Amino acid sequence: MTNRYAVILAAGQGTRMKSKLYKVLHPVAGRAMVQHVIDQLNTVKLDKMVTIVGFGAEKVKEQIGQESEFVIQQEQLGTGHAVLQAEELLKDKKGTTIVACGDTPLIKGETYQALFRHHEESGAGTTILTAKTDKPAGYGRVIRNETNEVERIVEHKDASESELLVGEINTGTYCFNNQALFAALQEVSNDNVQGEYYLPDVIEIMRNQGEKVSAFLTSDFEETLGVNDRVALAEAEKTMKKRINEKHMRNGVSIIDPDHTYIEPDVVIESDVIIYPGTILKGKTIIKTNAEIGPNSEITNCSIGEATIVKQSVANDSKIGDRVNIGPFAHIRPDSVIGNDAKLGNFVEIKKTELGDNSKVSHLSYIGDAEVGTNVNIGCGTITVNYDGANKFLTTIEDNAFIGCNSNLIAPVKIGKGSYVAAGSTITDDVPEDALSVARARQTNKEDYVTNLKSRKKD
Numbered sequence: 001m002t003n004r005y006a007v008i009l010a011a012g013q014g015t016r017m018k019s020k021l022y023k024v025l026h027p028v029a030g031r032a033m034v035q036h037v038i039d040q041l042n043t044v045k046l047d048k049m050v051t052i053v054g055f056g057a058e059k060v061k062e063q064i065g066q067e068s069e070f071v072i073q074q075e076q077l078g079t080g081h082a083v084l085q086a087e088e089l090l091k092d093k094k095g096t097t098i099v100a101c102g103d104t105p106l107i108k109g110e111t112y113q114a115l116f117r118h119h120e121e122s123g124a125g126t127t128i129l130t131a132k133t134d135k136p137a138g139y140g141r142v143i144r145n146e147t148n149e150v151e152r153i154v155e156h157k158d159a160s161e162s163e164l165l166v167g168e169i170n171t172g173t174y175c176f177n178n179q180a181l182f183a184a185l186q187e188v189s190n191d192n193v194q195g196e197y198y199l200p201d202v203i204e205i206m207r208n209q210g211e212k213v214s215a216f217l218t219s220d221f222e223e224t225l226g227v228n229d230r231v232a233l234a235e236a237e238k239t240m241k242k243r244i245n246e247k248h249m250r251n252g253v254s255i256i257d258p259d260h261t262y263i264e265p266d267v268v269i270e271s272d273v274i275i276y277p278g279t280i281l282k283g284k285t286i287i288k289t290n291a292e293i294g295p296n297s298e299i300t301n302c303s304i305g306e307a308t309i310v311k312q313s314v315a316n317d318s319k320i321g322d323r324v325n326i327g328p329f330a331h332i333r334p335d336s337v338i339g340n341d342a343k344l345g346n347f348v349e350i351k352k353t354e355l356g357d358n359s360k361v362s363h364l365s366y367i368g369d370a371e372v373g374t375n376v377n378i379g380c381g382t383i384t385v386n387y388d389g390a391n392k393f394l395t396t397i398e399d400n401a402f403i404g405c406n407s408n409l410i411a412p413v414k415i416g417k418g419s420y421v422a423a424g425s426t427i428t429d430d431v432p433e434d435a436l437s438v439a440r441a442r443q444t445n446k447e448d449y450v451t452n453l454k455s456r457k458k459d
Contacts, residue, residue, distance in 0.1 A: 002120050003047045003095030005178060007086050010034050010102030011054030011073040016229040022056030024102035025063060026233055029240040030264035030282055032063050033227060036105035036240075039265075042067070043109030044116055047095065050086045051102070078196030079172075080188040083181070091182040096120060099199065101172045103227045106239055111218055112173075118216040119175035125211025126181075126203055128153070129173040131221040139169035140200055142215060150213045153200035157193050168217070170200060171224040180211055240265075248275075261294075288322070297327070305340065313344075321357070339374065356399070368392075369411065373399035379423065381406040398433075 014023025024034035031039075034051075041049065049068040053060045057072055064070075071085040083099055090097060096119060098112065111129070119127035128150060130142050138156050141163050145151045153170045154163050184205040188197045207213045218224060227233050244265060245258040252271030255261050260277045268286045269275075276294030283301035287293060290307040297310050301317045304310065308320055311327035317334035320326070323341045330344045333351035338344065342355050345362035353367050356374035361367055365378055369386040371394065372378070382403050384395040393411035397403065401415045404423030415421060416433035425439035 003093065004044060004116060005090055005093065005095060005097040006041050006046050006049045007083050007090070007097060007099045008034065008037060008041075008049065008051040008068065008102050009079060009082050009099065009172075010060055011052045011057075011076060011082055012103075013055035013076075014103070014228070017233070018230070022059060023227070025056065025059060026227070028105045028227075028233070028236045029244060029262075031105075033105040033236075034060065034102035035063060036265075037100055037102055037107070038064060038067055040107060040109040041098070041100060041112055044113050048090070048093075050089050052082045052085050054082075078190065078194070079199035080185055080197035080201060083199055084185045084197070087182050087185070090178060093178050095178050097176050097178040097181055099174045099176065101226060104172065104224065105227065105236055106223045106225055106243075107171075107173065108223060111220075111223060115173070115175055115216050119214065122214045123212060124175075124214035125177045125206045125209075127175040127214040127216055128203065129171045129175075129224070130168050130215045130217050131171055131224045132167050132217065133169060133221045134167060136164075136167055136169045140172075141166040142168040142170055144168075150203065150215045151207070152204045155192070155194075155198060155200070168215075171218070172226060173224070174199070176202070177211070180206060180209075184209070256294075302332075318350075333368075367395075370395040370397065372397045373401070373417070375400045376403070377401075378403045379405035379407065383408050385410045 010024045012023055017023050017026065025032045028036060051064060051068040051070050052073050053070050054073040054076060061070055069089060073082050073085050096116060115127060115129050140153045140155045141159055142150060143152050143154055143163060181202065184202045187205050188201045190197050203213055222239055225232060225236055227236050241262060244263050245255050245261060248263065248269050249255055253269045254274045257277035261275055262280045264282045266284050267281045270289040272289050273287050274292045278296035279294035280298040285299050285302050287304040288306040291304050292309045296312045299315045302315045303319045305320055305322035305324060307322060308324040313327035313330040315332035318332050318336040320338045321340040324338055325343045329346045331349045335352040336350045337354045339355055339357035341358045343360040343362060344350060347364045348361045349366045351368035353370040353372065355372045356376065358374055359372055359376040361378040364380045365382040367384050369392045370384050376397050385408050386392050386395065395409050395411045396414040398415060398417040400418045402420045404421050406424050407421050408426040410428045413427055414430045416431050418434045419431045420436045421427060421431065422436065422438040425437060427437060427439050431437040
């Protein structure tokens, strides 16, 4: 098999984005554009990957990490100049080099693989990934000769009136014979309107040197979208969302309204899950079979068990068991573990808490920094008072305990097995097993108080 290399162009600032965030780091479906490119290229098993960085180099390196080597383009002098920066790392290597843009997040790994295969089987020195569109404005045009062979690429700003009418466009992605590429780059000039060294000029140079120039026409123009501004970014987001949702639906997931459901690429959903409108699933979330999520729920980096229901709620970085009923309007904060058959009702907030099997926090409660056993019932308005302004403390509620409404549990404190806490209590000491703890003032009725008060007002 021919050795394969990749050069990713990620040096541009992206002024049309009008953003402090460097262009290739703008997210599509929750993932930086350049990361989408790298993830898809990794499916073709490259021998080496080199990313050309410039503006925001450190941030781009931080995003990509160890997946690529890096070269800095100190001056932004065009795409040809950018690729030339990888010369020291690649010029002597035999094989095929793909040049891809860090702002084309929609190109699939299958398309990269097909481009490599077409290039290698055709014996071409250069193969261009092209697409056809009835709206080619802004794209370089693919100019073919009378025998339909690719003759050259003309940038939009340098194209003649007749060339502007051409509908086949250059996507900015190419495969090259690696050594021929770097030899041809030495001959590229900047004699053009922009005064830049264009990578597409390599096409004509290699053709004049007797190298075969080929084109691989992808059937999906939408896949080749380059993102240069916020409008294109929104288009890419829409396309990626549709692609991800369709994948899950074909795998047996019911998405009631795909246009209003947002799922990031790493989310795993088993079959027979139902996703209702307004749901956002992010990060490394896993949802098991027969679960129902939504409407209007946001789940990030959570494991959701079988047949669990989450309605109009938010959950982050937590593990939720089977047959759990959550919401509406519950908030599960990081590092929580919810057992099987548990219930978290409306306006309940859970933070860094283990809630045991069959335990219930039905409404209007805050349970933070707590260990709650099995078959525990926590009444409305209960608060674990876990923070003294400097440190967090643990509340332990053991199996089968019953916490009455409007109770304050002042941590650190332990509520023993089978014990009861009377409604309205403020608990500051441990409660023994099977005990009833009442921590509130005794009721006092002052008879005729209101009558006497009204009498004094008249006087």
